[in-house]
Amino acid sequence: MHWLRIYRPNRATHKQVWQLAWPMMLSNITVPLLGLVDTAVMGHLPDPRYLAAIAVGGMLFTVVYWTFGFLRMGTTGLVAQSFGREDGDAIRRYLMQSLLIATTLGLLIWLLRQPLIELALQLAGAAPDVIEEARRYAQIRAWGAPAVLCNFVLLGWFVGNQNTRIPLLLLTITNLLNILLNLLLVFGLGMRAEGVALGTVIAEYTSLLLGLWLCRGLLQRTAGQFQWPALLRLADYVALFHVNRYLFVRTLLLLFCFAFFTAQGARMGTDIVAANAVLLNFLVLISNALDGYAHATEALAGRALGRQKRREFYTLILSATLWSLISAGLMTLFFWLAGDLLIHALTGLPEVRETASRYLPWLIALPLLAVWSFLLDGVFIGTTQVKAMQNTMIISVLLMFLPLWWLSQPLGNHGLWLAFCSLFLARGITGGYVYWQLVRHNRWGLPPN
Secondary structure, three states, rough: HHHHHHHHHHHHHHHHHOOEEEEEEEEHHHHHHHHHHHHHHHHHHOOHHHHHHHHHHHHHHHHHHOOOOOOHHHHHHHHHHHHEEEEEEEHHHHHHHHHHHHHHHHHHHHHHHHHHHHHHHHHHOOHHHHHHHHHHHHHHHHHHHHHHHHHHHHHHHHOOOOOHHHHHHHHHHHHHHHHHHHHHHOOOOOOOHHHHHHHHHHHHHHHHHHHHHHHHHHOOOOOOHHHHHHHOHHHHHHHHHHHHHHHHHHHHHHHHHHHHHHHHHHOHHHHHHHHHHHHHHHHHHHHHEEEEEHHHHHHHHHHHHHHOHHHHHHHHHHHHHHHHHHHHHHHHHHHHHHHHHHHHHOOOOOOHHHHHHHHHHHHHHHHHHHHHHHHHHHHHHHHHHHHHHHHHHHHHHHHHHHHHHHHHHOOHHHHHHHHHHHHHHHHHHHHHHHHHHHHOOOOOOOOOO
């Protein structure tokens, strides 16, 4: 209670958290919306192979792009701290360096597109006609790789600058444009899966151009100047490489867990894997809501650390914790009351509905189990304590997720969900321990008072 009395958030603190959190929540909603529209467009064509093709081809790019999500997270933390220090030179330097890294990685993906596509299609094991259609889709989508990775950087840079409304604007415009192009190219011009791919690539580059233009306006209001020689000196990339290497390992481990969960579910039968896929849509809703507070925490914690404001730092974290817990509790209540209705809305297959309802209790509990891992990720990203993120993920996967899955195999899919939910809980527990040690020994680098 002594801690709460000292750092109790006030109305202004809650307002700061909400001003940054709500645009990111709405931004996140636009992403699954686009996937639903793509599915609906392909699902209304006469042959199901087109829908299967974008599912197979789209999964490749989901995995590849998610692997490079560290470009957004690493940029946010470093820029937020620079914003707090009012270091306009560093804000510009991190933008240009991150964009250069993203462009290089994007071009590398494009150059390696053929072997990547063929490997993914071979692993997919789909029918020959689906493989051919997916190949055409993937070859077009690969052209958007530089734009996608640069857009990651821009989103992280805007959040680090305490601006989440521009990401909301960018994602909304981009996804609406993508939807309109898909409808035009598929239903208007008679294209198939390649039309969806082309519409997506055009939207990705449109988002990049619009984002760069909005960057220009924000930089005009930020003191400082570009240090062009820093783009050519490898030593000036140390901070970015230091942050991004840990985030890269953490992201790969998270991807492994999702892939492992899907693969183990597939071994249990069609109804199980279909039911798990339906229930994972609930996880999308959970992550969209809680990620909004995580993004707000990234920006505000980084800014407070840059300003060296101890009271501001802890009051903002406590405010974000309060709202995260309230949101998690409301989602648990919502899934408890309306979970079966959501399942019926997502699938009309009686067997899948019955199977999904059987495992619904795991999703009802998940918001309260996962809220801590989302929130602590935001704190660690904003303060660039990303080695802690990597280490807590390694411990959670190797000492909790995999052993618990192995021991609970006799429980079937319940055991799989037990291991999956334990992953989030373990990340919260290990992350909480690291957070407490950082607070106890003041390893944030904050002044004592």
